[in-house]
Amino acid sequence: MVPTNYYVILSAILFGLGVFAFIFKRNIITIFMSIELMLNAVNLAFVAFSQALGKLDGQVFVLFVIVVAAAEAAVGLGIIILIARNRQTLNVERVNLLKL
Amino acid sequence: MNSFLNTNAELLITVVKIALLLFIVLTVNAYLTWFERKVVAHIQSRWGPHRVGPHGLLQPLADGVKFLFKEDPTPAGVDKFVYYLAPLLALALALTAIALIPFGPDPIRLLGHDVYLGIAPPDVNIGILGLFAITALGVYGVALAGWSSNNKYSLLGGLRSTAQMISYELAMTMSVVGVLLMAGSFNLKKIIEAQAHHPEWGIFGWNIWPQILGFFCFFVAAIAETNRAPFDLPEAESELVAGFHTEYASFKFAMFFIAEYTSMITVSCLCSILFFGGWLSPFPASWTFTHYVPPAILILFGLWVIWDGLHYETIFGRMILPVIGFVFAGLGATFILLPRVNGFIQAPFWLLSKILFFLFVYVWMRGTLPRFRYDQLMAYGWKLLLPLSIVNVIITSFVILAKMQWWGAK
Amino acid sequence: MTAPLLVFFVLAGLAVIGAVSLILQKHPIHSALSLIVVMVALAGLYLLLGAEFVAAVQIIVYGGAIMVLFVFVIMLLNAGVEEHTSISKMAGAPGLLLVVALAGLVAATIVRSTDSIQGTMQTGVMSSTSGVSNMIFREFVYPFELTSFLILVAVLGATVLAQREKS
């Protein structure tokens, strides 16, 4: 049997990598993907814990997370399409209308 | 050596099974092309392949050779990695899908191990889900191929097929839910057994009757999933040259080709398993004499082949065809002589016959139906199939609930 | 080195490699492919954890729908290689430090919190599919409905966002 710690540490690593990508990638789509990566890491932790505790709540929650991720992807990609259409770029550093 | 056999027998058997299945599937694919061309030709009142071997039976071999030895140029400016990855992905996934399908209920004892027909043991808890997972990944092959080959036709083909597959995957999944509700399991074996719930009903116990709506949705969606006519927009030669595999030649093209036919087989398997009782015979279980139907059919077929071969125009045909017919007849005879074997082959026989039937339907449709327009395709998928399948789910669940409530079934 | 452990390490390595290559790849399609690898690996891990249903859903939804959507969008926008600007100063060395700190903290926290459940490891696979469905449709039915509404809203929103305004 694989100790829960392994799973959890793996999920921590993946999460860290996701954060890293989230910060250091410049392509909006890739940044989005890194968010998905973080979500996946969290899901892994959920499943690991649920298995470790013999409770299914974790898995149920993972399903919810997946649903939310799907919704987020739908909306987010819609937004990305809009941005690409209006600003002809996918580089977040070129999308800086928030500046004063 | 012996110890190795004993220790890793499982592994070994699996490997052997995989090799066997690969061989079978590839052959079947090859002859499927022959079959298709023949049927379409006859539908269009032509002869079809006729030169290479008797009835063009050697045509597939020729094609294979051609595929292997053709020049394989890599267009300029393609994304090499993805360009090579795409066909591999497509083929691998298609074959993996086949691996999940059980071809028979009971195992053969071999070296003290139960060997099932089909690679995965038939009672995988999430069998159907696994299948769907794999088919879902199947999109990538097409999409990446279209994108990577740096060609607008390919790109458009890829986009089209991606959109199409995503759209119809929903309908497909939803339409199966009815069956799952009735079986109460994702397990393909359980699904088949659920259809034998009333052994005496025979063909009338199959899911096709209560799930006729679901079957309609599933079949249409499945055809769309496999990018076959009348949903073969991704490779609509009149618009996109050859769609996503325009830039692919020789063996890489063959991979796509094989992948497509393999997924056809998979879909046929699914249709017969989910809706047509899988390996169940159409007759009531108590009619044991119907066990002689398969051998009888084999013998009759063999005899016909012999008769047909005996006055075939070419000498080669007059030599080879009777042999084939004799093989078939001999098989039938041996089955009759060995009842245990006969009993064993019942299930695979029925399953294969059903699969053949669906493949025929595939070809039939291709021969007869015109291609959809893109907007029609989308409208059809989203506005007709999806709602229909959802309605099907609702109706089914209500009926099941009613059964539980009033007739206390299950 | 038992078989499950071996499988775990293989899959885990696959996942980490995928994640790293997600970062290193310059082209979004390659990043997407690496992410798909990660997800498939995770699905395998779920299977290893006995959560078949979650695994299947992971592949079907994440691999078969969401990532396809990503790839689709990338193709649609014909996204090129990522251009390497570095206008943001925050996202330089300080960002790196912060990320490392965050990862360390998370790992530390989680490990510390898992010490307490070392003993309670459950052995054996629970029949998760039916159990999960029971939980979803019994205890979590209201969240379930809520998420369905969320999805609906998201679909509408995406449609509205992406459609070209009629002019």
Next chain:
Amino acid sequence: MPTYPMLEYLWIIPLLPLLGSAVNGLLGAKWSNKIVNSVATGSTGLSFLAALEAVREFFESGQQLFHKEFFTWIAAGNFRAGFDLQMDQLTVVMVLVVTGVGWLIHIYATGYMAHEGGYYRFFSYLNLFMFFMLILVLAANYVLLFVGWEGVGLSSYLLIGFYFLKKSAADAGKKAFIVNRIGDFGFMLGMFLLFRAFHTLDFQGIFTSSTLQGWPVELSGHLGTLTFACLLLFMGACGKSAQLPLYVWLPDAMEGPTPVSALIHAATMVTAGVYVVARSHVLFIHAPTAMLVVAIVGCATAFFAATIGLVQTDIKKVLAYSTVSQLGYMFLACGVGAFSAGIFHLMTHAFFKALLFLAAGSVIHAMGGEQDMSRMGGLRKKIKWTFATMLTATMAIAGIPPLAGFFSKDAILFSAFQNSGGQHLLYLFGLLTALLTAFYMFRLIFLTFHGKPRYDEHHVHVHESPWNMLVPLAVLAVLSIIGGWLAAPALWGGPNYFADFLAPVFGSPAGVEAASEGAVGAHQLELVLAGVSVGAALIGLAVAYWLYLKRPGKADGLAHSLKPAYTTLLNKYYVDELYAAVVVKPLLWISTVVLWKTADVAGIDGAVNGIADGARAIGDGVRHTQSGNTRSYAVWVVVGAIVIIAVIFFWPFGFRPVVGVVR
């Protein structure tokens, strides 16, 4: 259906004017004058009828005092201030005067204000005043009374400043308001003191506990709680009733429309002070010192105001000062313990002073807004009705028998003569005041109506007022003739019906006490005093006649020969200037330099602006983080996450959040 419906529903009487006010104030702007009239006069008239009915029922029920608690308004600890109304003889008099006279004046105003702007506003205010005044007189405890008290102050302010575009009017309104605040301050202190002493503010509670529980009568010169309370209450009364030293607002209040002057600043509101003193007579009787103060102040005011009145040329100003001095009479009466006489004079004064004002208003109306008597004269022929009624009122106020003023004033002087502890200073001053009163009133008459016109007849077209102004004049004239006859029999030894009528409230009137030693002597004395006062009145008349009709211009000569005195009087003893120097200037200085320049500008504004500047500065600093670069924002998100997780990880206390979750 209760046996005495109108008593049971006593609140209807004040409610009706309130409704009228609300309706007119909210909707009247769009309406034509007719509708506004009917609403205003209708509501007042109805409340007058209601009052009559209530009074009838009160007498029919034959009870000493009707008292009803309608609902509790304030309940704090054992303190209760309810919306309680009560009715006794005193209230009867007041209510009838207020509603009756008020109604007449409403009718008059419909004519007088016909051509004024803000018609609906005027009547809304007027009705509002009626409401508060009725609350004041019907209240059964000091708190509710104070509500009415402040309310009438408010409506008086509104009405004085009715022509708020005229600066003088606005200032006059402010002045009245502020001066009244001073008095109200005293009044409130008095209430607190009373509450501290008696733990209640209901009239009944206080009076019973102060009489039955044998509250000690505080000897004169001795300053006890009651004395202080009474003095403070009287301070309020001084403010409201324009007594020394707080009378200064009343003459300026003449800026308001004449009906207002008649109703509020002559007939009703200004008498509120007298009413309060009379209402709390029980307390005053227990505080002789306060009584003495009241008497002296009243007497001084009466004389003082009269002297000023001598030289005023503005017709309304003259009347205003005469009002002040008459009010002084009333306080004098109260001060010498003749409350019934005071109330009696209050009533008659309400009649003839209202009449005087209305007539003056009619004159002004006729002269087209001219108020200066030096530009009038010879109006006798042109406006007969006005002249007749005004003459009646003048004779009444001057104390010519058998008009109302004679009896009331006589009663006051008589009781002043008797109860002024031996020396008759109060009486003498009263008598002198009576003489002066007669003089300046007839001076007014002669200057206005006799002699040759001093205005140019081409521009001013003198015309008699419309009927709806004359009818009230007539009615009031009749009242001011017969109003006093209730007390007439007392002269030839009969009973004083008015005093007997009020006896249940005030106990046996002062005059009768005196009579108890020797009724006969009392009668002679009374007759003698009456004669004396009549003589004084006639002297005043004669002097006025001689100065202003026989020898016109003699007055100016006299003024020249007594220049300093004359100018002093003309400038009202420079009281306003004195106040300006002593009170207003320092106050202005303090509020300008200390409050405004220092506290407000430096302190408060400084703080506020400082905060604002600080915010701006911080914003300037922080806005650079808003680079608009999403990646930087992402880093900030990470920072936040780190903080949160660090908190969880290094949680200093026993409870470990994460572990808690996992367990």
